[in-house]
Amino acid sequence: MTRRRIHLAAHFPGVNNTTVWTDPAAGSQIDFSSFEHFARTAERGFFDYLFLAEGLRLREHRGQLHDLDVAGRPNTLAILTALAAVTEHIGLVGTLNTTFNEPYELARQLGTLDLLSGGRAGWNAVTSSDAFHGANFRRGGYLDHADRYVRASEFAELSKALWSSWRDDAIVADAETGAFLRDDAIARVRHETRLFDVDAVFDVPRSPQGRPVIVQAGDSPDGRDFATAHADVIFSLHTAFDDAQQFYRDVKGRLAAHGRDEDSLKILPAATFVLGDTEAEAREHSREIALAQVRPQTAITYLEQIWNRDLSGYDADGPLPDVEPDTGVETAQGFAGRHAAIRARVGQLRAQATAENLSIRELVIRLTANHTFVGTPEHVASEIDRYVQERATDGFTVVGHVTPHGLDEFTEKVVPLLQERGSYRRSYDEGATLHDLLGLPPVVAGAPDTPGPHDTATAAAR
Amino acid sequence: MSDRIHLAVALDGAGWHPAAWRERTARPAELTSPAYWRALARTADDAGLLLATIEDALSLGGRSFEQDAETRRDLVRGRLDAVLVASFLAPVTRRIGLVPTATTTHPEPFHLATGLQTLDHVSRGRGGVRLVAGSTAQERANFGRRADGPTGLPASGRVEDDPALLAAFREAGEVADVIRRLADSWEDDAIVRDLASGKFLDRDRVHNVDFEGEFFSITGASIVPRSPQGQPLVTALAHQSVPYRFAAEHADLVFVTPADAAAVHGIRSELAEAADAARTLDEPLRVFADLLVLVEETPAAAAAVWNRLQERAPLTTDARVVVGTADDVVDEIRALADAGVDGVRLRPARLPADLEAIADRVIPRAASAGILLPDDGAPTLRERVGLPRLASRYARQEVGA
Numbered sequence: 049m050t051r052r053r054i055h056l057a058a059h060f061p062g063v064n065n066t067t068v069w070t071d072p073a074a075g076s077q078i079d080f081s082s083f084e085h086f087a088r089t090a091e092r093g094f095f096d097y098l099f100l101a102e103g104l105r106l107r108e109h110r111g112q113l114h115d116l117d118v119a120g121r122p123n124t125l126a127i128l129t130a131l132a133a134v135t136e137h138i139g140l141v142g143t144l145n146t147t148f149n150e151p152y153e154l155a156r157q158l159g160t161l162d163l164l165s166g167g168r169a170g171w172n173a174v175t176s177s178d179a180f181h182g183a184n185f186r187r188g189g190y191l192d193h194a195d196r197y198v199r200a201s202e203f204a205e206l207s208k209a210l211w212s213s214w215r216d217d218a219i220v221a222d223a224e225t226g227a228f229l230r231d232d233a234i235a236r237v238r239h240e241t242r243l244f245d246v247d248a249v250f251d252v253p254r255s256p257q258g259r260p261v262i263v264q265a266g267d268s269p270d271g272r273d274f275a276t277a278h279a280d281v282i283f284s285l286h287t288a289f290d291d292a293q294q295f296y297r298d299v300k301g302r303l304a305a306h307g308r309d310e311d312s313l314k315i316l317p318a319a320t321f322v323l324g325d326t327e328a329e330a331r332e333h334s335r336e337i338a339l340a341q342v343r344p345q346t347a348i349t350y351l352e353q354i355w356n357r358d359l360s361g362y363d364a365d366g367p368l369p370d371v372e373p374d375t376g377v378e379t380a381q382g383f384a385g386r387h388a389a390i391r392a393r394v395g396q397l398r399a400q401a402t403a404e405n406l407s408i409r410e411l412v413i414r415l416t417a418n419h420t421f422v423g424t425p426e427h428v429a430s431e432i433d434r435y436v437q438e439r440a441t442d443g444f445t446v447v448g449h450v451t452p453h454g455l456d457e458f459t460e461k462v463v464p465l466l467q468e469r470g471s472y473r474r475s476y477d478e479g480a481t482l483h484d485l486l487g488l489p490p491v492v493a494g495a496p497d498t499p500g501p502h503d504t505a506t507a508a509a510r
Numbered sequence: 511m512s513d514r515i516h517l518a519v520a521l522d523g524a525g526w527h528p529a530a531w532r533e534r535t536a537r538p539a540e541l542t543s544p545a546y547w548r549a550l551a552r553t554a555d556d557a558g559l560l561l562a563t564i565e566d567a568l569s570l571g572g573r574s575f576e577q578d579a580e581t582r583r584d585l586v587r588g589r590l591d592a593v594l595v596a597s598f599l600a601p602v603t604r605r606i607g608l609v610p611t612a613t614t615t616h617p618e619p620f621h622l623a624t625g626l627q628t629l630d631h632v633s634r635g636r637g638g639v640r641l642v643a644g645s646t647a648q649e650r651a652n653f654g655r656r657a658d659g660p661t662g663l664p665a666s667g668r669v670e671d672d673p674a675l676l677a678a679f680r681e682a683g684e685v686a687d688v689i690r691r692l693a694d695s696w697e698d699d700a701i702v703r704d705l706a707s708g709k710f711l712d713r714d715r716v717h718n719v720d721f722e723g724e725f726f727s728i729t730g731a732s733i734v735p736r737s738p739q740g741q742p743l744v745t746a747l748a749h750q751s752v753p754y755r756f757a758a759e760h761a762d763l764v765f766v767t768p769a770d771a772a773a774v775h776g777i778r779s780e781l782a783e784a785a786d787a788a789r790t791l792d793e794p795l796r797v798f799a800d801l802l803v804l805v806e807e808t809p810a811a812a813a814a815v816w817n818r819l820q821e822r823a824p825l826t827t828d829a830r831v832v833v834g835t836a837d838d839v840v841d842e843i844r845a846l847a848d849a850g851v852d853g854v855r856l857r858p859a860r861l862p863a864d865l866e867a868i869a870d871r872v873i874p875r876a877a878s879a880g881i882l883l884p885d886d887g888a889p890t891l892r893e894r895v896g897l898p899r900l901a902s903r904y905a906r907q908e909v910g911a
């Protein structure tokens with residue numbers, strides 16, 4: 049029986065408390081040399097792609113900039129394009145919002161990245177939109193929650209139509225006759241709906257992989273529908289084995305309705321890891337990292353975002369606050385919507401803390417610094433392999449905790465063991481494009497690859 | 511003896527002549543490939559040019575107002591986003607400034623600003639931008655969120671006679687303003703990494719820009735920490751009064767198109783007048799003259815190529831054209847230097863052929879003739895053109911308070 053192939057993505061740590069900037073080995077999160085080191089390490093480890101998150105406004109806490117964690121990051125497209133120049137094989141995937149971009153512009157930017165990287169571009173299409181982020185954009189915070197995925201779906205359809213509007217052989221460049229393009233080289237793309245009124249002629253030629261890989265990272269039913277209709281990869285948060293298997297079955301089961309087979313959508317949950325020479329050493333190390341990730345002030349600040357109150361009078365090593373959360377105006381901003389759900393769980397958190405006798409800090413460690421894989425390299429490799437062989441995932445999006453060296457140890461110690469098991473590549477031999485690396489079906493040339501409003505106005509009626 | 515000046519180059523497709531792609535030296539099938547752009551940039555970088563501009567537009571037909579711009583099949587078609595091309599070229603070049611073109615009507619100013627800051631980070635202080643005002647009908651249809659805009663130059667040829675063009679320049683001014691404000695929003699030393707207090711950031715040194723304009727508003731600070739130059743080098747191309755005023759008010763450097771060296775004086779005085787009225791920047795505006803060049807070993811060879819190109823697709827251009835030998839080009843550069851420009855931007859008629867001629871023949875001759883400013887080793891593009899690294903405006907405000 050052949051073993052299922054493991055796919056790995058490398059997440060450059062962002063602006064949350066995963067990143068331990070206090071570590072003496074921590075470097076700059078913004079200098080190009082950090083990104084270059086990270087990308088080269090990931091490429092040495094034969095990762096499928098490098099992954100960047102996005103936040104379009106600096107996070108605020110109680111009306112002031114959040115100052116405890118790493119803040120500041122580069123523009124996603126510009127840094128990935130620079131990385132295209134110093135890498136050869138690895139995919140380059142950026143998180144880019146569908147609410148605060150326009151399809152023509154984003155499609156041409158992603159098309160540019162795809163051409164300059166030789167077919168290695170990917171797009172994590174996120175929808176998060178609120179007035180706080182919107183205040184940095186022409187659009188403002190105009191979009192209703194209900195319309196976010198409507199816009200995201202139409203955005204993806206329109207983008208796919210633009211990427212497939214050029215024939216592969218559009219450019220003939222015949223110096224004798226003077227024909228640069230063949231006559232039917234480019235299809236006009238029309239998309240007229242409640243949200244868009246686009247009548248476009250695309251200006252970026254087709255890339256070697258036809259179009260960038262599309263990644264999705266939302267968890268709601270709408271998010272799952274969007275993923276099964278449009279995405280090639282899901283970046284999920286389901287890492288507990290049974291939960292991961294259930295999510296995997298649910299999502300893969302929805303694909304048939306879209307005429308897609310199971311291999312056409314990969315599921316790569318976020319995973320953190322801590323290694324040691326022995327299990328005990330790894331656990332001790334994990335504990336140290338968790339304490340660095342959740343300093344007392346971090347723990348209090350975290351709860352303040354849920355409680356929406358000043359909790360500075362509470363002791364992080366003491367019990368949970370005895371006051372009720374303030375359900376008035378939200379003040380913790382820029383945290384991409386995760387906290388609304390958590391706020392609803394205040395009761396649950398109290399119950400958990402009481403049952404397990406947890407302090408504030410210990411509770412926050414459970415919630416945010418619970419490392420996915422802790423153990424010897426052998427243990428971590430066998431766990432990763434088990435998840436993939438038993439169809440809980442197709443691989444993982446690995447997040448280190450130190451910038452930019454957080455991937456070095458994984459690449460040196462875990463990757464060779466995955467290779468020995470025969471479930472991980474020893475070279476980038478699948479092909480030159482990210483589609484090839486992920487084992488995705490090729491994109492059909494010169495035609496829209498999903499049914500969409502390509503060159504027609506019929507989609508308006510939906 | 512002339513003042514010494516800088517040389518820059520303008521990169522675009524197969525070159526500035528519309529028939530250039532049909533020459534034997536052209537590489538028309540590779541114009542959007544990484545290898546092509548890497549080779550062009552390295553040639554320009556190794557030649558010691560101050561900066562390279564990269565053209566862009568947001569529609570297939572470029573910025574042409576002509577009806578058939580989208581349907582013509584005999585001209586180079588297809589291009590890449592210039593800010594991203596510049597980012598791609600940053601790690602593979604060493605000294606050259608990278609100045610992509612950006613349209614100010616459609617893109618989100620916040621994205622544009624963070625893209626330029628990132629270009630400055632990845633190039634270690636060599637990033638700039640050339641801002642272009644206005645939009646064509648096809649650009650508007652491509653984006654689909656704005657119906658109104660300019661339909662072409664008015665019959666008079668003057669921007670001030672068309673309200674839509676005037677509005678486009680006001681909008682471009684707002685974009686230039688927020689690019690600088692966002693670049694200033696993090697002071698140089700905002701990242702403190704203070705173990706004792708547990709603070710990564712000194713929040714008092716990061717500032718919301720709170721910009722409210724006629725065309726858009728932006729509340730927050732940039733997401734990108736301050737870059738090596740502080741602010742990217744802001745440039746514009748200008749041919750007449752309204753664009754001159756825009757450049758005088760907002761740019762660090764302006765590209766102009768004098769018909770000959772004698773015309774430089776008039777342009778400089780109009781720019782100086784506009785600067786007196788509107789400039790808020792402390793430094794004087796740098797003025798570079800554009801020259802479109804086709805270089806061969808002999809005047810006869812150059813004329814033959816030129817005639818062949820013109821027969822195939824006649825060039826109409828805003829810039830002075832020099833068809834001849836490297837010495838002819840050097841003579842023109844010397845005349846412009848004598849007339850008082852700070853630099854000359856060469857637009858190669860053919861790429862890569864005329865860029866190679868500039869690198870191999872024009873620059874060495876101009877250098878030995880004593881016309882060129884040598885590379886003084888200044889670390890950033892701004893400093894190379896003689897502009898100091900600015901402190902953040904917000905830091906200055908605090909000192910005064």
Ligand SMILES: Cc1cc2nc3c(=O)[nH]c(=O)nc-3n(C[C@H](O)[C@H](O)[C@H](O)COP(=O)(O)O)c2cc1C
Pocket residue numbers: 100101102103143145173174175176177265266267268269270271272283284285318384385
């Ligand atoms: C694993 C994961 C990562 C995400 N990363 C980002 C991000 O980097 N930037 C962002 O704006 N939103 C991010 N999101 C937010 C999602 O795009 C989405 O807007 C949010 O989860 C709400 O959608 P949902 O209701 O479908 O879950 C992420 C979500 C998940 C689950």
